[in-house]
Amino acid sequence: xxxxxxxxxxxxxxxxxxxxxxxxxxxxxxxxxxxxxxxxxxxxxxxxxxxxxxxxxxxxxxxxxxxxxxxxxxxxxxxxxxxxxxxxxxxxxxxxxxxxxxxxxxxxxxxxxxxxxxxxxxxxxxxxxxxxxxxxxxxxxxxxxxxxxxxxxxxxxxxxxxxxxxxxxxxxxxxxxxxxxxxxxxxxxxxxxxxxxxxxxxxxxxxxxxxxxxxxxxxxxxxxxxxxxxxxxxxxxxxxxxxxxxxxxxxxxxxxxxxxxxxxxxxxxxxxxxxxxxxxxxxxxxxxxxxxxxxxxxxxxxxxxxxxxxxxxxxxxxxxxxxxxxxxxxxxxxxxxxxxxxxxxxxxxxxxxxxxxxxxxxxxxxxxxxxxxxxxxxxxxxxxxxxxxxxxxxxxxxxxxxxxxxxxxxxx
Amino acid sequence: xxxxxxxxxxxxxxxxxxxxxxxxxxxxxxxxxxxxxxxxxxxxxxxxxxxxxxxxxxxxxxxxxxxxxxxxxxxxxxxxxxxxxxxxxxxxxxxxxxxxxxxxxxxxxxxxxxxxxxxxxxxxxxxxxxxxxxxxxxxxxxxxxxxxxxxxxxxxxxxxxxxxxxxxxxxxxxxxxxxxxxxxxxxxxxxxxxxxxxxxxxxxxxxxxxxxxxxxxxxxxxxxxxxxxxxxxxxxxxxxxxxxxxxxxxxxxxxxxxxxxxxxxxxxxxxxxxxxxxxxxxxxxxxxxxxxxxxxxxxxxxxxxxxxxxxxxxxxxxxxxxxxxxxxxxxxxxxxxxxxxxxxxxxxxxxxxxxxxxxxxxxxxxxxxxxxxxxxxxxxxxxxxxxxxxxxxxxxxxxxx
Numbered sequence: 182x183x184x185x186x187x188x189x190x191x192x193x194x195x196x197x198x199x200x201x202x203x204x205x206x207x208x209x210x211x212x213x214x215x216x217x218x219x220x221x222x223x224x225x226x227x228x229x230x231x232x233x234x235x236x237x238x239x240x241x242x243x244x245x246x247x248x249x250x251x252x253x254x255x256x257x258x259x260x261x262x263x264x265x266x267x268x269x270x271x272x273x274x275x276x277x278x279x280x281x282x283x284x285x286x287x288x289x290x291x292x293x294x295x296x297x298x299x300x301x302x303x304x305x306x307x308x309x310x311x312x313x314x315x316x317x318x319x320x321x322x323x324x325x326x327x328x329x330x331x332x333x334x335x336x337x338x339x340x341x342x343x344x345x346x347x348x349x350x351x352x353x354x355x356x357x358x359x360x361x362x363x364x365x366x367x368x369x370x371x372x373x374x375x376x377x378x379x380x381x382x383x384x385x386x387x388x389x390x391x392x393x394x395x396x397x398x399x400x401x402x403x404x405x406x407x408x409x410x411x412x413x414x415x416x417x418x419x420x421x422x423x424x425x426x427x428x429x430x431x432x433x434x435x436x437x438x439x440x441x442x443x444x445x446x447x448x449x450x451x452x453x454x455x456x457x458x459x460x461x462x463x464x465x466x467x468x469x470x471x472x473x474x475x476x477x478x479x480x481x482x483x484x485x486x487x488x489x490x491x492x493x494x495x496x497x498x499x500x501x502x503x504x505x506x507x508x509x510x511x512x513x514x515x516x517x518x519x520x521x522x523x524x525x526x527x528x529x530x531x532x533x534x535x536x537x538x539x540x541x542x543x544x545x546x547x548x549x550x551x552x553x554x555x556x557x558x559x560x561x562x563x564x565x566x567x568x569x570x571x572x573x574x575x576x577x578x579x580x581x582x583x584x585x586x587x588x589x590x591x592x593x
Numbered sequence: 594x595x596x597x598x599x600x601x602x603x604x605x606x607x608x609x610x611x612x613x614x615x616x617x618x619x620x621x622x623x624x625x626x627x628x629x630x631x632x633x634x635x636x637x638x639x640x641x642x643x644x645x646x647x648x649x650x651x652x653x654x655x656x657x658x659x660x661x662x663x664x665x666x667x668x669x670x671x672x673x674x675x676x677x678x679x680x681x682x683x684x685x686x687x688x689x690x691x692x693x694x695x696x697x698x699x700x701x702x703x704x705x706x707x708x709x710x711x712x713x714x715x716x717x718x719x720x721x722x723x724x725x726x727x728x729x730x731x732x733x734x735x736x737x738x739x740x741x742x743x744x745x746x747x748x749x750x751x752x753x754x755x756x757x758x759x760x761x762x763x764x765x766x767x768x769x770x771x772x773x774x775x776x777x778x779x780x781x782x783x784x785x786x787x788x789x790x791x792x793x794x795x796x797x798x799x800x801x802x803x804x805x806x807x808x809x810x811x812x813x814x815x816x817x818x819x820x821x822x823x824x825x826x827x828x829x830x831x832x833x834x835x836x837x838x839x840x841x842x843x844x845x846x847x848x849x850x851x852x853x854x855x856x857x858x859x860x861x862x863x864x865x866x867x868x869x870x871x872x873x874x875x876x877x878x879x880x881x882x883x884x885x886x887x888x889x890x891x892x893x894x895x896x897x898x899x900x901x902x903x904x905x906x907x908x909x910x911x912x913x914x915x916x917x918x919x920x921x922x923x924x925x926x927x928x929x930x931x932x933x934x935x936x937x938x939x940x941x942x943x944x945x946x947x948x949x950x951x952x953x954x955x956x957x958x959x960x961x962x963x964x965x966x967x968x969x970x971x972x973x974x975x976x977x978x979x980x981x982x983x984x985x986x987x988x989x990x991x992x993x994x
Binding site for chain 1: 622637745810813816818976
């Protein structure tokens with residue numbers, strides 16, 4: 182039994198017990214390099230805090246570069262889907278386009294609606310921006326790469342932080358004093374709150390199998406190659422992965438679930454009234470979020486930084502992790518540029534009538550699976566993969582024939 | 594006494610109430626297809642009432658025409674339905690020609706070659722118009738990519754129009770008595786052959802693309818969820834509102850002027866009129882948004898068929914312009930209607946024998962179809978309003994004139 186369940190209702194968060202890399206860093210790297218006279222009196226606590234701040238600085242400087250790349254990638258991917266070339270003017274192959282756009286946005290007027298709630302209006306983009314970046318603090322990028330906040334309830338922390346984003350969205354919609362913004366923010370609130378339930382329930386199946394909420398524990402439990410990744414561990418986690426992925430698309434408000442910012446219906450949704458850098462913050466946060474949910478999906482279901490073959494983790498598994506995450510990000514872009522948008526009631530139907538019951542079924546199934554197979558071995562994984570395979574073939578032949586809607590050709 | 598009042602006031606404060614929200618959708622809105630303004634009375638996401646306000650693109654076409662000679666009016670008809678300008682030219686020219694034919698002292702006939710060119714170009718223009726409708730409808734529903742696919746194909750059509758009349762959007766190509774000769778194309782010349790070959794290669798490219806678009810959008814589950822069974826316009830309702838063209842055929846009324854009241858040389862071609870049917874296994878109901886959209890997709894195929902028949906026959910020899918000394922219709926009045934891509938385009942002209950009309954009235958198919966919006970949209974959601982506007986395929990230039 183992990184420690185978290187033994188401490189009563191509130192889980193015990195341990196930042197100190199051996200996992201604190203900042204203390205280790207001060208003790209092992211800094212102090213041996215100091216002159217002896219100073220080393221004995223070096224304040225460990227202050228040093229730890231300073232090291233943490235330094236790493237946080239690096240983190241804050243590096244992570245915002247991600248959206249810069251992703252925005253360009255999205256535009257290029259979209260262009261390929263649509264027989265275009267995408268941005269080509271700024272820099273070689275348009276690679277500096279997002280930078281140019283960012284500079285343009287910085288110099289734009291920062292308009293605040295005079296009838297709106299000024300404080301909330303100013304605050305909202307920062308809340309969304311901060312929350313979507315705070316999620317990165319608990320993501321394990323690779324073996325040996327320190328997780329900025331490596332505590333034993335990592336996935337719980339991520340769920341909690343990403344739930345705060347909806348507060349920013351509602352604040353933005355309300356304070357703009359625009360009817361389109363209000364409609365968009367209310368849509369967003371309903372959507373994010375609804376889809377968090379199947380998202381959390383899918384994560385729960387993983388937590389049940391790993392018996393830990395820590396991100397590093399989850400990754401370490403998938404160290405035996407591709408077939409020990411949690412997606413293949415049981416048939417239920419396989420279903421849970423797809424529910425997780427679709428719900429996370431809804432979480433980050435992308436097509437087919439981009440109702441909060443549906444341009445053809447409610448103009449730009451909750452950020453209609455925003456301009457300049459504040460608009461850019463929403464934009465950056467959206468792409469950061471997209472990367473973050475993909476990274477969480479990879480960590481939970483696709484082995485994190487573990488390689489396809491057991492023990493093979495090149496450069497601490499970091500390149501593999503990024504490739505897998507970008508694969509999911511590409512899937513999101515693919516869906517965005519292919520699919521139309523759902524209506525509000527259909528969106529809610531999908532969540533409440535399909536995803537949540539299936540998620541509960543998943544949890545039940547995972548529990549029973551855990552009772553049958555005491556630990557993961559060749560047998561349990563083999564049976565799981567066989568069931569997944571048969572299920573996929575069955576879904577393809579039976580459901581595919583009925584679900585794919587082909588209108589009959591009009592007689593001519 | 595005081596305490597009771599306080600508790601009462603507290604209860605009143607806690608009592609939740611909802612109110613209608615009035616939202617102005619447009620005239621500046623991404624998907625009102627121009628400058629339509631809708632006054633939406635919303636209860637949350639549900640539309641209690643959607644009142645269309647028009648007139649933002651009113652250019653006094655009818656009054657202006659009274660001060661222009663007949664050939665000078667043709668460029669103005671271009672600006673009515675700027676997406677299918679050839680058909681607007683044609684509709685007007687047909688009306689004037691009919692009026693002139695009433696004068697038996699002047700004998701003139703439209704040359705065969707001009708008739709063939711008119712049908713050829715107008716059917717291609719119909720394809721271009723329906724392509725734009727398909728693309729923008731996809732975008733209204735939220736799929737961006739079909740829009741660019743549609744524009745890619747429409748671009749090839751616009752290049753074809755540019756080659757024959759020099760313009761890409763407002764053509765002024767079809768004139769009273771024939772077609773414009775601004776870019777000469779000798780009968781049987783290599784130019785003509787090249788042009789027809791180019792059209793043929795476009796058709797060969799385009800025909801499979803229609804199926805591709807049906808796969809991409811028409812049969813998409815989300816798209817059908819959004820459009821099937823939404824805003825059902827019954828045949829009676831469509832007739833009573835005067836909806837025409839694909840809108841009325843989408844409601845199951847088998848009516849196409851090209852077949853039922855053949856004008857020009859449409860009786861020589863073999864084509865079908867697609868009419869919507871109930872498709873229970875998919876969920877499509879006659880008269881819903883999907884049916885109206887699907888009729889347009891099928892009509893493109895029929896237009897391809899007509900153009901292919903012209904290409905097989907080849908253009909006849911002869912002039913492209915009737916020998917008209919002057920356009921001076923006799924005293925009288927005429928109403929003539931033709932089948933434009935958006936429905937019945939009618940022109941009512943009163944002439945007093947001078948080169949200028951006394952009164953000219955355009956009957957716009959979009960205007961009639963738009964009037965049904967208020968009844969169609971009651972009780973639906975905001976997203977459905979967009980689906981309706983896209984499915985009745987309005988062009989505000991024609992609604993306002």
